[in-house]
Amino acid sequence: MERLWSAGEWRTVREVLTELLQQRQIAYTTVMTVLDNLHKKGWLRRESSGKAHRYTPVMTREEYGAAQMRHALDASGDPAVALLKFVNQMSPEEAAGLRAALDAHERRNGR
Amino acid sequence: MTAALLLCAYALLITRLAPLALRRADRAPRLAVTAWYAAVVTVGSSLIAAAALLVATPEHSWERLCALVRLCVEALQGAHDWIGVLLAALALAGAAIVSFRIGVAAVGTLGASMRGRLRQARLAATAGRRLPGTGATVVDHDVATAYLVPGRHATIVVTSAAVEALTGRELAAVIAHEQGHHSGRHHLLVDGMRVLTRAFPRSRFLAVAHAQVALLVEICADESAARRHSRIDLARALVTMAEAQALPTVLAASGGDALTRIKRLLSPPVPLGRGTRAGLTAALAAMASAPVAVAGLALAWPLLMDCPAPFV
Numbered sequence: 001m002e003r004l005w006s007a008g009e010w011r012t013v014r015e016v017l018t019e020l021l022q023q024r025q026i027a028y029t030t031v032m033t034v035l036d037n038l039h040k041k042g043w044l045r046r047e048s049s050g051k052a053h054r055y056t057p058v059m060t061r062e063e064y065g066a067a068q069m070r071h072a073l074d075a076s077g078d079p080a081v082a083l084l085k086f087v088n089q090m091s092p093e094e095a096a097g098l099r100a101a102l103d104a105h106e107r108r109n110g111r
Numbered sequence: 112m113t114a115a116l117l118l119c120a121y122a123l124l125i126t127r128l129a130p131l132a133l134r135r136a137d138r139a140p141r142l143a144v145t146a147w148y149a150a151v152v153t154v155g156s157s158l159i160a161a162a163a164l165l166v167a168t169p170e171h172s173w174e175r176l177c178a179l180v181r182l183c184v185e186a187l188q189g190a191h192d193w194i195g196v197l198l199a200a201l202a203l204a205g206a207a208i209v210s211f212r213i214g215v216a217a218v219g220t221l222g223a224s225m226r227g228r229l230r231q232a233r234l235a236a237t238a239g240r241r242l243p244g245t246g247a248t249v250v251d252h253d254v255a256t257a258y259l260v261p262g263r264h265a266t267i268v269v270t271s272a273a274v275e276a277l278t279g280r281e282l283a284a285v286i287a288h289e290q291g292h293h294s295g296r297h298h299l300l301v302d303g304m305r306v307l308t309r310a311f312p313r314s315r316f317l318a319v320a321h322a323q324v325a326l327l328v329e330i331c332a333d334e335s336a337a338r339r340h341s342r343i344d345l346a347r348a349l350v351t352m353a354e355a356q357a358l359p360t361v362l363a364a365s366g367g368d369a370l371t372r373i374k375r376l377l378s379p380p381v382p383l384g385r386g387t388r389a390g391l392t393a394a395l396a397a398m399a400s401a402p403v404a405v406a407g408l409a410l411a412w413p414l415l416m417d418c419p420a421p422f423v
Contacts, residue, residue, distance in 0.1 A: 083231065084292040084301075084328075085258040086285050087352050087369055095357040098350045098373050105346075105377040 012052045114409035115161040118402055122157035125150055125398070126316040133323065137375060139383040140330040142391060144300060147320045147327070149395045151307065153402060154316065160406035166202040216310035221302060225262070232264035242269065247286050249274055255355035259289040261298035276355060281348035284340035291335030297328040326368045333372055337379075346376040 017031045035055050038044045044055045129150040136143035239248035247257075247267040255273035260266045267289040274282060292298070304321040311317055336345055353369055383391070 083228070083258040083260055084289065084298060084332075085256065086288060087256075087349055087356070089356045089358055090353060090369060092354075092357040094367075094369070095350070095353040098353050098369055101370065101373050101377065102346055102350045106343075 011056070012049070012054050014052065016055075114405055115164040118157045118161035118164070118405060121402065121405075122154045122161075125154050125157075129316070130319050130323075136323075137327070137330055137371075138380045139388055139391075140327045140334065142383070142388060144324055144327045144331070146391070146395055147324050148300075148303070149399045151317070151320055153399045156399070157402040160402045162202050162205060164406055164409055166198045212310040213306065217306045220306050220309050224302065224305075228260050228262045229264065231260040231268075232262070232266050235260060235266045235268050236264075239266075239268065242274070245283070245286050246290065255352050257285050257289060257352065259292045259298075261293065265293050267293070272355065273352065276351050277348050278344070280340065280344045281351070284336050284345040285348045285352075287336035287340055288332045288345065291332035292328065295328070295331055295335070297332065300328055301325055326371065329368065329372060330375060333376060337376070342376045342379065346373055349373060349376070 013028065013032045013035055016035065017026065017028055020026050020031065035044060035053075039046045039055065046053050046055050048054075129147070133143055133146055133150075136146065235248045235250060239250045241247075242249045245267075247269050249269050249271055252270040253272050255270055255276040257267070257269045257273050260268060267286055269282070269286070273285070277285065301321075301324060304317070304324045308314070308317045308321045333345060349369060349372060
């Protein structure tokens with residue numbers, strides 16, 4: 001995924017493999033399977049060029065991050081996922097109450 | 112029989128007293144978490160011990176309780192075994208139902224959590240980038256939030272909006288808070304309560320215990336962040352993020368917890384002294400071991416005494 005994002009254009013399995021091989025040992029079939037899975041999951045668009053397939057991301061990195069974050073925020077209401085959030089969602093009135101408490105404290109301390 | 116009734120009364124007493132006694136427990140948040148778990152264990156073991164006593168000593172208890180109707184009992188001499196069998200069957204069925212409910216709740220809750228956490232960790236690893244100088248991962252999103260994906264693939268995720276909204280010191284304090292969750296293994300404490308509340312959704316006592324443990328682990332994480340960062344930075348970050356995430360559609364639920372945390376951050380309570388803390392720990396140990404001790408005593412009593420006390 002990272003490779004395809006930084007490429008910013010259509011890539012074949014072979015091209016992705018060549019780039020990955022500079023960093024670590026990896027088999028052609030592994031890359032092919034990963035790309036195929038990502039395509040099936042709807043993350044990659046695919047087109048045929050000759051015998052090989054060429055892939056490009058459906059979403060940009062930003063869109064992808066946003067999609068997963070939306071998911072994370074939606075899921076946070078569901079206790080099953082149980083992430084330890086710094087602060088849970090609340091109503092604007094409650095948030096205003098927090099701000100008031102903080103402001104009152106800062107006024108008391110002359111700031 | 113009396114011992115079993117005593118144990119039931121003890122369990123009832125603790126479900127009533129624990130919420131009152133632990134209401135102002137934030138002077139020692141970690142001890143308070145222990146206290147909640149001790150209370151839950153005490154109630155559970157009291158009820159189990161009471162049931163065990165009823166089954167284990169049906170003849171004794173039956174004969175003594177029915178001293179007044181001994182004639183009737185003697186008439187039913189042959190039925191003692193039958194009652195014993197019935198009680199044993201009831202107890203076995205009860206034990207099976209309880210273990211089944213806890214088992215189902217554990218599989219349901221923990222399975223969903225693990226899947227969700229694994230997916231979160233994987234997504235953060237693919238879509239996020241490292242925040243230099245910290246252990247956190249930044250993900251692009253326009254709502255300022257931060258959270259820990261707990262477990263084996265533990266990741267602290269901060270959104271890009273949070274990085275923009277907070278000052279460097281505030282952000283560091285937030286990350287320290289999440290690190291506090293991680294090093295304290297807080298997700299296990301919350302998971303335990305989630306399993307129990309799901310297994311026994313009608314228990315008010317467990318619901319209160321769950322909510323309190325969830326608040327107390329946040330306070331623990333705040334405290335661990337406050338050790339190395341300023342409290343006011345953490346408080347400011349909390350307010351900023353609360354405002355960023357606020358939605359009119361969210362039911363008032365978590366705001367109370369956040370307000371408790373803010374007040375605590377701004378004017379920290381005096382921590383409990385070492386002596387008080389040790390005393391309370393001893394009291395908790397006594398409270399939690401009482402049911403087993405009572406049950407053991409009740410079982411051993413007839414063997415210890417030639418002429419057992421009439422009320423055991």
